[in-house]
Amino acid sequence: MDVLDIARWQFGIITVYHFVFVPITIGLSAIIAGMETAWVRTGKQEYLRLTKFFGRLFLINFAIGVVTGIVQEFQFGMNWSDYSRFVGDIFGAPLAVEGLLAFFLESTFLGLWIFGWDKLPRGLHATTMWLVHIGTLFSAWFILAANSWMQHPVGYRYNPASGRAELNDFWAVMLNKVQLVTFPHVVLAAYMTGGAFVVGVAAWLYVRKEHVADQALHRKAIRIGAIVALVAGLGVAITGDAQGKIMTEVQPMKMAAAEALYESEQPASFSIFTIGTPDGTSEKFAIKIPNLLSFLATGTWDGKVEGINDLRATYEKEFGQDPGAAYYTAGDYVPNIPVTYWTFRFMIGVGLLTAAGAALILWLTRKGRTPTSGWFGLMALSVPVLAVSGSSFGWIFTEMGRQPWAVFGLMTTANGVSPSVSTFEAATSVIVLTVLYGVLAVIELGLMARYIRKGAEPFVEPPDPDIRGPQDDDQPLTFAY
Amino acid sequence: MELTTVWFILIAVLWIGYFTLEGFDFGVGMLLPVLARDDTERRVMINTIGPVWDGNEVWVLVAGGATFAAFPEWYATMFSGFYLPLLLILVALIVRGLAFEYRHKRDEAHWTARWDLALIVGSFVPAVLWGVAFANIVHGVPIDADKEFTGTLFTLLNPFGLLGGLVTLTLFLTHGAMFVALKTTGEIRLRARELSVRLGAVAAVVAVVFLVWAQIDTGSLGSAVLFVLAAVALVAGTYLAHLGREGWAFVGTFATIALAVAGLFVALFPDVMPTTLADGVSLTTTNASATAYTLKVMTWVAVIFTPIVLGYQSWTYWVFRRRIGTHHIPTAELAAR
Numbered sequence: 039m040d041v042l043d044i045a046r047w048q049f050g051i052i053t054v055y056h057f058v059f060v061p062i063t064i065g066l067s068a069i070i071a072g073m074e075t076a077w078v079r080t081g082k083q084e085y086l087r088l089t090k091f092f093g094r095l096f097l098i099n100f101a102i103g104v105v106t107g108i109v110q111e112f113q114f115g116m117n118w119s120d121y122s123r124f125v126g127d128i129f130g131a132p133l134a135v136e137g138l139l140a141f142f143l144e145s146t147f148l149g150l151w152i153f154g155w156d157k158l159p160r161g162l163h164a165t166t167m168w169l170v171h172i173g174t175l176f177s178a179w180f181i182l183a184a185n186s187w188m189q190h191p192v193g194y195r196y197n198p199a200s201g202r203a204e205l206n207d208f209w210a211v212m213l214n215k216v217q218l219v220t221f222p223h224v225v226l227a228a229y230m231t232g233g234a235f236v237v238g239v240a241a242w243l244y245v246r247k248e249h250v251a252d253q254a255l256h257r258k259a260i261r262i263g264a265i266v267a268l269v270a271g272l273g274v275a276i277t278g279d280a281q282g283k284i285m286t287e288v289q290p291m292k293m294a295a296a297e298a299l300y301e302s303e304q305p306a307s308f309s310i311f312t313i314g315t316p317d318g319t320s321e322k323f324a325i326k327i328p329n330l331l332s333f334l335a336t337g338t339w340d341g342k343v344e345g346i347n348d349l350r351a352t353y354e355k356e357f358g359q360d361p362g363a364a365y366y367t368a369g370d371y372v373p374n375i376p377v378t379y380w381t382f383r384f385m386i387g388v389g390l391l392t393a394a395g396a397a398l399i400l401w402l403t404r405k406g407r408t409p410t411s412g413w414f415g416l417m418a419l420s421v422p423v424l425a426v427s428g429s430s431f432g433w434i435f436t437e438m439g440r441q442p443w444a445v446f447g448l449m450t451t452a453n454g455v456s457p458s459v460s461t462f463e464a465a466t467s468v469i470v471l472t473v474l475y476g477v478l479a480v481i482e483l484g485l486m487a488r489y490i491r492k493g494a495e496p497f498v499e500p501p502d503p504d505i506r507g508p509q510d511d512d513q514p515l516t517f518a519y
Numbered sequence: 520m521e522l523t524t525v526w527f528i529l530i531a532v533l534w535i536g537y538f539t540l541e542g543f544d545f546g547v548g549m550l551l552p553v554l555a556r557d558d559t560e561r562r563v564m565i566n567t568i569g570p571v572w573d574g575n576e577v578w579v580l581v582a583g584g585a586t587f588a589a590f591p592e593w594y595a596t597m598f599s600g601f602y603l604p605l606l607l608i609l610v611a612l613i614v615r616g617l618a619f620e621y622r623h624k625r626d627e628a629h630w631t632a633r634w635d636l637a638l639i640v641g642s643f644v645p646a647v648l649w650g651v652a653f654a655n656i657v658h659g660v661p662i663d664a665d666k667e668f669t670g671t672l673f674t675l676l677n678p679f680g681l682l683g684g685l686v687t688l689t690l691f692l693t694h695g696a697m698f699v700a701l702k703t704t705g706e707i708r709l710r711a712r713e714l715s716v717r718l719g720a721v722a723a724v725v726a727v728v729f730l731v732w733a734q735i736d737t738g739s740l741g742s743a744v745l746f747v748l749a750a751v752a753l754v755a756g757t758y759l760a761h762l763g764r765e766g767w768a769f770v771g772t773f774a775t776i777a778l779a780v781a782g783l784f785v786a787l788f789p790d791v792m793p794t795t796l797a798d799g800v801s802l803t804t805t806n807a808s809a810t811a812y813t814l815k816v817m818t819w820v821a822v823i824f825t826p827i828v829l830g831y832q833s834w835t836y837w838v839f840r841r842r843i844g845t846h847h848i849p850t851a852e853l854a855a856r
Contacts (some may be wrong), residue, residue, distance in 0.1 A: 070595055101620035104573065105613040111583050112605060115598025122598075123666075126591020127809040134584035135820050142828045145573035146835050153570040157838050202591075208816045215601075456599040458520040463602045474610060478617065485624050514849040518562060519569045519623050 042455045044464040045117040049472065050437075051401035052109055054430050060277050061429050062422075064174040064225065065232015066096045069266060071167035078160045083497040084255050091265055091494035092236060093261075097152065098485050102478060104145070109471065111137075117464065118315065121444055121454030128194050128205040129184050136180035143173035156501040156516040178225055188445050189436070190288040196448070219284050223277035227389075227429055229270035230371030234392050234425035236263030241399045241418035245409055247389060249493045257403060264400040267425070271393035278386075279334065286335040289446060291353065292439035293335055294346045295373045296382040298324075306331035306343035315377055320347075346372055357447065369450075373441040381438065385431035388424045395421035522814040525590035527791065529821060531784035533585055537578035538649070538687070539694075539776045544572045546695015548642025551635060554699060554714065558631065559845045560707050565619065565638070566752050566848070567702040568633025570618060570839045574832055575706065576612070578636040588817055592666055592807035593791045600660065600668025601652055604675060608645045610703070615641025646691045647684040651675055654729070657783050658736055659793035664800050666807075679732060686729045689722035690753075690779075694772040701765040704844035712760055715768065719757030726753060730779065737793075738786045745782030 039047075070092050077085035111133060114122050122130075147169040154163055187193075193210030205211065231363045240259030243249045249256065286293040293299075298312040300320050308330030313323045332341040344352075353371035399418055402409045444451040500516060547568050555561040568575075593780075598605060614637040622634035658679050661669045696715035700708055730746040738746070756771015763805040792802040800806070808814065 101617050108612055109609050111580055115594045116602055119595035121597035122595040123591055126587055126812045136586040137581035137584040138824050141577040145577050146832055277585030336736040442802035459602055460600050467606050468656045515847050518566045518848055
């Protein structure tokens with residue numbers, strides 16, 4: 039393995055890992071803020087108990103999301119310095135703005151939320167969690183704008199004198215048409231994940247004998263989680279469909295690879311299952327639904343969808359002429375077909391299963407029913423796992439499907455890697471981070487399991503700072519590390 | 520003023536924000552086994568920074584992101600060149616950040632002890648390595664004509680670099696002790712105050728040697744003034760700690776770090792990363808910068824949002840202004856809530 043392979047593996051491993059925690063953070067922060075607001079407005083104890091219970095799980099999750107996020111920002115410079123030089127003028131800005139607008143907001147107001155129960159008036163305390171959530175949305179917006187630019191570069195010009203891509207329209211980058219469909223898709227998937235987390239955990243607790251006294255509480259959480267997951271899931275499907283059409287337009291090769299569509303078709307059929315030849319130029323066996331791909335890709339039942347072999351010729355003609363003009367090496371422009379093909383299907387499949395799981399839990403617990411079957415608890419816990427893996431498959435698909443490009447049409451991944459980094463350094467990095475992340479996963483899951491099993495604590499009226507006197511300053515803190 | 524100069528100053532400000540704020544976080548973490556006699560006292564120390572450490576750490580993320588945006592070449596050369604030290608810093612920041620959140624999640628002694636170790640080592644490593652990194656940036660490192668760093672890890676471990684690491688280490692220890700003295704009550708406050716005086720004396724000696732060396736190496740009139748002010752602030756802060764004026768003493772170390780970092784950036788200007796190679800290229804505010812358009816967009820964002828961030832971050836410190844003592848640490852039963 040050379041530095042390029044190692045750097046790619048590292049990017050894949052740590053980014054997919056990081057993004058296990060991100061959608062839970064985005065989705066759960068909104069749900070918790072909603073629960074706390076419901077408590078402030080209605081005074082119903084169950085809402086505060088749920089706020090605190092899911093709040094604790096949220097913090098266990100958030101901590102890993104934050105610390106693994108630091109690596110994300112540093113690794114562009116560490117492993118991808120030529121990429122950073124080439125695109126820094128455009129790509130750096132959203133990262134910097136993300137830090138200034140999102141990270142400060144999230145970290146500061148989460149600190150206030152964690153420690154502020156006895157210091158902030160109730161409404162303001164609930165507001166801090168809303169601000170954390172807004173911070174996560176800002177964060178998603180800017181990092182997705184950066185990623186969308188890699189999928190579909192806009193608002194720039196290539197400067198032959200400096201050999202760099204240079205920003206000339208910031209708003210074009212912010213309002214990139216890929217961004218406008220990617221942001222809702224990713225954020226809705228995060229809401230679905232947050233909902234799946236709540237419904238899965240609550241359903242598991244719902245059927246546990248030791249928590250039988252809290253069945254009403256858990257049924258409440260099941261309903262909240264399931265509704266969020268199902269509504270958001272519908273949105274994920276709609277935005278995903280819109281994304282497919284934009285993708286066909288700006289990255290036709292990715293769509294063709296997603297379908298393992300070797301030859302152009304009109305109308306094109308959707309493949310349920312395709313096996314290609316080892317050299318990746320034709321299909322050997324396939325099961326297909328007629329016309330469906332045409333609809334997914336173009337919005338009409340008989341639209342033309344270009345195949346891999348035609349696109350390969352087009353790309354070679356377009357990009358293979360003058361490799362000196364920009365940062366790429368002429369070569370094969372076809373991504374890894376099995377990876378793109380299967381991750382695309384898994385993404386859609388587990389997304390549908392997540393929604394189905396949430397609906398099934400809702401159905402099985404309707405009108406106070408309590409499922410007695412032993413598999414119910416396991417099925418419930420698999421719902422958030424499915425939701426999270428949907429995000430992982432989605433990202434692996436969209437990033438692998440862009441290959442060999444780092445920035446579509448401008449720079450190949452191979453040309454972005456750091457020239458000054460040695461194989462030893464890169465290997466050390468990927469091994470250290472992978473082992474560390476593995477250990478942290480075990481610790482995190484252990485803590486999650488422990489605090490899920492505990493269930494919600496009994497209701498305790500939090501001290502209201504509006505009616506506290508100065509003599510209370512010697513009371514123990516309501517929360518301490 | 521040129522926008523490249525504006526952004527050089529803004530990046531200096533971001534690093535000053537980072538070192539003055541997370542500097543005391545690192546100090547508190549490293550001093551855990553020194554200042555605290557038992558678990559409750561350790562928790563007192565950890566809770567002085569509990570609500571704010573994460574916000575403090577964001578300064579380095581914004582500094583990194585702003586460098587990427589405003590000086591892509593600087594970001595690319597520095598981050599790919601200082602590869603292994605940065606990897607160590609990342610690992611340290613990861614385990615340290617988790618220690619805050621996970622330490623109290625289980626009661627077993629071995630669990631707490633391991634996270635304490637993560638917190639102590641995770642604070643020590645970046646406290647030293649940031650100093651090593653900055654000393655090397657100011658002095659210069661081998662950068663070739665392609666703007667690539669050509670050295671190794673050992674290139675950075677030169678006497679000047681190591682002394683820089685010792686400076687940040689002793690300064691952050693002092694800063695942390697001052698902070699604990701300012702934010703706690705009871706015995707630990709007295710212990711912290713007493714230790715801060717001794718640490719301040721050590722830091723003053725190390726810092727003066729380093730700053731004189733840096734001034735001779737690459738300094739200008741401006742950096743000389745700032746270095747002298749930094750040294751004065753440190754001596755004054757230490758003396759004020761001795762007098763028991765904890766607030767002003769903390770202001771003293773805060774000013775010391777701010778002035779010293781400012782002085783180093785002034786010494787650096789207009790380079791951002793000078794080369795030590797005869798046929799190499801020094802990265803400067805002009806040849807490493809982004810385009811004027813990007814800098815203009817970024818300037819607008821910074822002008823609008825930095826005051827807002829400073830506002831709410833200051834407000835957090837106001838909300839959590841109260842001193843903490845052992846009697847504030849909730850019992851296990853309370854914590855279960």
